[in-house]
Amino acid sequence: MSHLYASLFYQAEVTEIFSDQALLKYMIQAEVALAKAQAQVGIIPESAAAIIADVADTQGIQTINFESLATAAGLAGNIAIPFVKQFTAAIKAVDEDAARYVHWGATSQDILDTACILQARDALTIIEVQLNNAYAAAIELTEKYRDQVLMGRTWLQQGLPITFGHKAARWADSLKRDLERLEQMKSRVLTAQLGGAVGSLASLLDQGSEVVEAYAVQLNLSAATCTWHGERDRIVEIANFLAIVVGNTGKMARDWSLMMQTEIAEVFEPTAKGRGGSSTMPHKRNPVAAASILAAANRVPALMSSIYQSMVQEHERSLGSWHAEWLSLPDIFNLCAGSLERTVEVLQGLEVNAQNMQRNIETxxxxxxxxxxxxxxxxxxxxxxxxxxxxxxxxxxxxxxxxxxxxxxxxxxxxxxxxxxxxxxxxxxxxxxxxxxxxxxxxxxxxxxxxx
Structure with a gap:
């Protein structure tokens, strides 16, 4: 992810959630929750869980050497294996007996999947706020311009009259559906992952189900009915929701960018110093927010192709398909949050030229x-x-x-x-x-x- 392009395509808080440092924090959170849940059920000593939690609280990601972790990940096949080794070593430095119970009964994918869901939950919280802000701004435009007659266009040609309030109402309605989709999917997708090597939690004997329930409660996530290592519909549903949001914002950006054309000049993105200019044409006022949103709308479908292909996995845990999510899902989240940030900015500050709307009707x-x-x-x-x-x-x-x-x-x-x-x-x-x-x-x- 290029730092130079971050302000153009991404949103700072969501970018931070999917940073390397944040991922390790979420993985530590999952390990602590696992220890606490197992102590609660009586599988590991409460004293061990307390020490694991204390080291996580006091040292956090300082227990991890990023450079050696990155090198080891290339050999191990994922970052969880070398991460667990380093985290265990940090616990051992404090209490050797407690270190025996780190990552007890879990597999790498349990920790990585759970960390991914924790990232998604926090990022979706931000996206929900953004959606509500965009929806409120679109509703305000709807009320303000409900009677402002505007040319309705089909196939890029003038069709019949509508009102600008009606166009804004359609934008608002799509955002409302996005909010409904988000609320409806939360209970399905925000689900903890814990299954052990092949999903049976055999290492926990007959206490696996109790631990799963306690683990989910510790993380404030839903408990899965079945292990979902190989069934990736939750990840796909999250990504699909994000892709729909990006598509809806892309539709709006396409509308207002076309309305900004010189010959049309019915609306304009908000002005700011250094915004929308040209390196060679001093008169230009470019739809820069629309450009960012439309670039995201162009990019996300390609990323979704990878996410959809990752659904077809081998047996209980996959080779390669699961790994592809690590690259695609964070980028989809970042592009969605970035698109929403720019959409809110435009909808809240959109400049409307009613005179040109009337002029174009008479064309x-x-x-x-x-x-x-x-x-x-x-x-x-x-x-x-x-x-x-x-x-x-x-x-x-x-x-x-x-x-x-x-x-x-x-x-x-x-x-x-x-x-x-x-x-x-x-x-x-x-x-x-x-x-x-x-x-x-x-x-x-x-x-x-x-x-x-």
Missing amino acids: TQGLIMAEAMMMALAPKIGRLNAHHLVEQACKQAVAEQRHLYAVVCEIEQVQQHFNREQLQQIFKPESYLGNIQDQIDAVLKDAKGEVK
Whole structure:
């Protein structure tokens, strides 16, 4: 992870959670919880568990030599094996008898998986705060701009009028679903791992289940019904949730970056000294937050491919598949938190140009109201006839570079059914917004916790 790019793509607190130092702290936390749980059940002496916990509290990761650990990990195949050796040596220096009970009955993957879940829990706590902040900002935009008419676009072309509040409401609704997904998955994924060599905890004789329960309580995690060394759906679900969040923020970033185009100029990212400039073009105001978010949205699917492939594992514990998670999952977490940080920043400080929104509505000289005109005529002359008549009027308006309203006013079949005042009403964009306000009301009610 490049330090130079950290402020562009990542979020400081989550980056710290997935640092080497933090990983070792979580591994020590898992070892202490294991000792305390086994002492509680009566497998190891309480005095041994107390010494293990005391050394962890007083010395922590200072008991670990990072340089030798990194070297040994390449030979051992994971960092847990040399880590346990060093941690045991630190305990032995204080009490030789207590050192006998470090890592009792566990396997390397128990400690690494549990540390990973502890990292995920702390990182998800930060992400949940970020999601709530983004949701609140999107709701504020929804309320403020619910009546601000805006061009709705399909296939990058002008379609029909919407409101900017409706676009913000859709952003908000996706963020609310993200929050719901997060809450729903916590009990499934935040689960301690303890199974021993092949998942049977045979080394603990008939007390394995008791230790698993006590171990989970010590860590404030769920206790697994079965060991999950080879079943990686929990890790995949966490990563999948993060990927959805990144995709949703990417959608928003795509929207506002397109709206920032010079010819559109409907919204702008917040300004700051040194932000969004060009090395050669002094006039530029680039969507730099969108660039970071969209880069993450480009990167995360590739990382997810590795996570999904890691689900197919051999027997009770895998060769290589589990190891691939160590590289992919932290990066997905970092990119998700970074994307959310920039999304919150933009949503809270977004500059909206209502005048340009109105200007862009008039760009096509009324063509965007062709469907409204057709639907008004359809009950009078039939839908197919109305479609053909308005289509011809559109072609004429384009060819003559005239406003569609002016062309329609001259058509005899139209004159038979509508006067100019009625036609003016039909051509008002705000009169053809469908149920947008109902949708906005529903989103706002959800935000206030009201029942639909």
